[in-house]
Amino acid sequence: MSVYNSLDSITEELHKCMKCGNCMAVCPIYKETRQEVGVARGKISLVEYLLSGEIEMTERLADRFSLCTTCMACNTNCPCGVQFDKIILAARAEAVRKKGLHPVKKIAFTALKMQRMFDFGMKTGSLFQGVALKHVPHKSDRIARMRFDIGIGTDKVFPMLASKTLRSEFPEVVKVKNPKMRVAFFTGCMINYFYTDIGKAVVEVLKENDIEVVIPKGQGCCGIPASVNGDVASASALAKRNLRAFEKLGADALVVACSSGGTAWKHVFGELLENDPEFKALADKWAGKSYDISEFLIHKVPFKKQGLGRVDRKVTYHDPCHLNRGQGINKEPREILKSIPGVTVIEMKEPGRCCGMAGSFSLVHPDLSVQISDRKTADIELTHTDTVATGCPACRLQLKSGAENAGIEEEVLHTIQILAESYRAGKKNEIRSL
């Protein structure tokens, strides 16, 4: 019984909670609001009342369940081992079964629609952007600000849609001379539509390591924005679509460069499709060979160290919640950064604290999201670095937005971009020394 199908699946999880309140020490939402409903303990008790029949599922209750970035910080700090992420996902799925999707999310983030909207945006290109977004001139990042408030605030800085999607820029199979391996790349929406520079860096680094890259055209959204908000039907449909697309082309391994994509392939697809034997088997098979790009380059195919050129950057690394706590990946990106000549890594205070992006959370609770982000930005500022590296495009967006609002000069990049930069610098040197 998965958390997506029934609220009963989490009764044992609920019973583990002893209401000690330790989760208060780490919850980014509670830190800002100081209201009990913000913290895991509060939402757990609400689910308990719901199960005991003391209250019913109402829109107001569903609203309370939206107050969570699913950052999993409470899981880590819980003495009783409560896996709160399971509880909140189950509660939200129940809310959607009973009350339907939150209106804001329905407009912007119903997963299936999202892709169509973006594809539409791509076609109409600058027209759409000109109307809604105001370009913010900046040296490295194509970002923009909302011209008017459509209910999600104008504080958030958005990346500009890329002029071409990542997937349209590459053939389905990117060949190399003597391939060591054939690896499929799941791009995810943000990298496909906005941060194509991250996707290009992934391909570049894989090629540099003699790996053939497969980028199935049939792939789509990972479905996490849907499953996290309880829209189980859309998420399952997307899971199947992606499994079909990758199965068709086949590969020795699959890599992702965003934390939702990794979570989806490693865990969520299998949970969503547990009642569909055929797809469940497929999901498990791919889960077993799915890697975050930094994990892949450290553990699966150790990346080539010769040819790394000098990159002069002072870097601080922000741990994406779903990469760090969700997949246990935090040493790998740091190891990559530290092996790049010229890069100094300076840790910020609490690098693992949520940046407040959390996908559609920032759309439903824009003010709270900005408050959480401001704390992060302040910590980054204290490191006196010039670059923030992270492992997820969604965090990159939030961190950039925070830096931009605070007026600090900080480039925000995916770890893999800095590695690609280093290989590039290495090549330049080679040519020079020829």
Add this chain to the structure above:
Amino acid sequence: MLAREVLQELIQVLGAENVLTEQEDLLTYAYDATAAMKHHKPDVVVSPLSTEQVAEVVKIAVRHNIPIYPRGSGTNLSGGTIPTKGGIVLSMLNLNKILEIDQDNLTATVQPGVIIQALNDEVLKLGLLYPPDPGTVTTATMGGSLSECSGGLRGLKYGVTKHYIMGLQIVLANGEVIRWGGKTVKNVTGYDLVALFTGAEGTLGIVTEIIVKLIPSPEARKSILAVFDDVDKAGKAIASIIRNKIIPATLEIMDNVTIQTVEHFVHAGLPLDAEAVLLIEVDGYKEVVEREAVLVEQILKDEQAVEVKIAKDDKERDLLWLARRSALPALAQKRPTTVLEDATVPRSKIPDMLKAIRRIADKHNLNIATFGHAGDGNLHPTILTDERDQDEMKRVHLAVDEIFQTAISLGGTLSGEHGIGIAKMKYLDWEFGEAGVAALRRIKEALDPNYLLNPGKIVRRD
């Protein structure tokens, strides 16, 4: 349900954003960290931003005769914040500023919503320390821990919360604001209301500002682990350390059930067959610490510890204390409900108390693990059970009764640090007798004649 006009008055004073009225919010203030307690939904939750606002809220409550339940982080273990009669929950969390750190007088002035660790983070930068350290330092508020007079691991050498409270600003039950005490070490002006309000659990007044004493942070520390094959020997060792005029900062004990559970949880290298381990930390100047550690080691050996280990470095030290800190969490994972008591006896009676608890556990066929602050006699017998099992819960209640009886008969007390609240109210006359309970009641009624402040806690209204 509150009359509409009451809500309007509250909103007028506090602003709508600081007044919660929807049941989905109210229900999250219906409980605290106390196990196996009935929850009660308040009618409204308010979060004042100033002492004046607190006073206004109290005046509104007086006018309409509505109970007020002050609340910090709701981590107390005695049902102290449960709004048993509905009414107003007064959340102090927005009063969360450190107002001053005075390095000349070694004091800090804080609002009650400041988290203990937040204060310590600030004063540590100046080489200072606020010693009281309940297990909840990272979550509990200064106001809540003051009102419970929280203890913690450092009680033996450094005392407990009450030893660090120098002055208070208090909103009384009639809405008047008073200040008592201050930054002076000496102060005998009038009755010692600072002492009275410390540990009063919000039943006498609402604390809105606190002046605490700070001490220089110790320069060095050393941790020692001693393993015993017999509880009596561990008890003798505790007495012997103190008799030799060494006062460790911390002197903790874990019994066999705790050791086994903790070891499986953190793998700190605790021997599974030990009957008891003592965990000791000495601190102070480097030279003193070196000398005391050697002395303690010798005493432990003389008292027939089967093994004595001094932590070589920070890593080893952290592992030892991780084991101690994991006691409650590790135990809590074994069964769904964890009933944690804090019966306390003179330290010389620790072996008697440990053995009595073991007998009680056997008699009622319960799983009880005991650990705690052996150095100050404060034990935490922890009953691992399941709230849903009614038969077992009956036995749990009987066992708790007997634990308290034993503690009192050994010259101890019902509660060392968790407070009375609702949970231990019915036992008070065992310790005080009827005359004592009546004296408590007269104090309550002198300061809060209408039982508006945290009613149903400590003192029962007849």
